[in-house]
Amino acid sequence: MADLLNTPQSRTLTAAAQNDWVMATEAIGYVVFGSGREESRDWGAYIRSCIGPEAFAPTYLDFVATWDASDLAPMIGVPTLIVKHQGVQVVTMEMVKDLATLIPNAQFAIVQGTWADNPEVFARRMIAFVNSGVGDAPPAPELSSSGLTAILFADIVDSTALTERLGDAAFRAKARDLDGALRTVIREHAGTAIEGKLLGDGVLAVFSSARQAIEAALACTQAGAEASLPLHIGLHAGDVIREDNNVYGGAVNIASRIAGLSAAGEVLVSETVRSLARTSAGVRFEDRGEQAVKGVGEPVRVWAVVEGEV
Numbered sequence: 001m002a003d004l005l006n007t008p009q010s011r012t013l014t015a016a017a018q019n020d021w022v023m024a025t026e027a028i029g030y031v032v033f034g035s036g037r038e039e040s041r042d043w044g045a046y047i048r049s050c051i052g053p054e055a056f057a058p059t060y061l062d063f064v065a066t067w068d069a070s071d072l073a074p075m076i077g078v079p080t081l082i083v084k085h086q087g088v089q090v091v092t093m094e095m096v097k098d099l100a101t102l103i104p105n106a107q108f109a110i111v112q113g114t115w116a117d118n119p120e121v122f123a124r125r126m127i128a129f130v131n132s133g134v135g136d137a138p139p140a141p142e143l144s145s146s147g148l149t150a151i152l153f154a155d156i157v158d159s160t161a162l163t164e165r166l167g168d169a170a171f172r173a174k175a176r177d178l179d180g181a182l183r184t185v186i187r188e189h190a191g192t193a194i195e196g197k198l199l200g201d202g203v204l205a206v207f208s209s210a211r212q213a214i215e216a217a218l219a220c221t222q223a224g225a226e227a228s229l230p231l232h233i234g235l236h237a238g239d240v241i242r243e244d245n246n247v248y249g250g251a252v253n254i255a256s257r258i259a260g261l262s263a264a265g266e267v268l269v270s271e272t273v274r275s276l277a278r279t280s281a282g283v284r285f286e287d288r289g290e291q292a293v294k295g296v297g298e299p300v301r302v303w304a305v306v307e308g309e310v
Helices: 008-017 021-033 038-050 058-063 093-102 118-134 158-166 168-186 210-226 250-261 271-277
Strands: 079-083 107-111 146-156 203-209 233-243 246-248 264-268 284-291 300-306
Touching: 008 021, 008 118, 008 158, 021 038, 079 093, 079 118, 079 233, 107 118, 146 158, 146 168, 146 210, 146 250, 146 284, 158 168, 168 203, 168 210, 203 210, 203 233, 210 233, 210 271, 246 264, 250 300, 264 271, 271 300
Parallel strands: 079 107, 233 264
Antiparallel strands: 146 203, 146 233, 233 246, 264 300, 284 300
């Protein structure tokens, strides 16, 4: 609780609550829903119907800030889904990751935008989570419509030079064999290779689990090494749209760009993938810093996956 109350947004709202309660409560709506949204005003009215400005008094906040359920979190024995909306900055990624680490076997999902931006995606994530623990429940909505997805790009390193060295026929035969091996690896790790995306000398696949995507990426690297066709591999996670066995969206483009940054035989992942899998993948992540990525306005922080002791 102390972390939440000490964010810049929370400190500003606490100060405002002492002077203008209506403005402060609607500002809370602005923080989580965005400017000029009807939801912001409705949220402010809801807060005012529940509590008064005394809840933001310094003495009360000092008391609330001492709440710490860290010792109780490991005792949670029921399936738990933790959802982080990327657009709600008052709740940071570090807070959510720390909570996911404390609760045994907690699942962690990221939804783009604020609480009001993707209600269908949010509902779909919850339904899939609930159905996953019910024996005779109807199947969860398919990932193929849209939603947060781990995306893997694998591309043969310097295929043009290899073609020159091996000859067209020999290279194509080796590439076809590797393509079959990669698709087998992807299936074995519960992924789906995208047939509609023509990559030439590479494979695009999607996964519902960042951990499984990383495991598949490492197995793909091994397959490439065994075929003497090293791979560039990049992973990202984000909202995608599936149509006619193809995938679309900015997250797909970022995954492709990250793959292009990787060295031969190296697996690079985005900060989003690292956050999702850092406690479950059984690997280490080495920081490669923020990288300028073509077509993306802001630098993308990438990490190299390293097998071995965590």
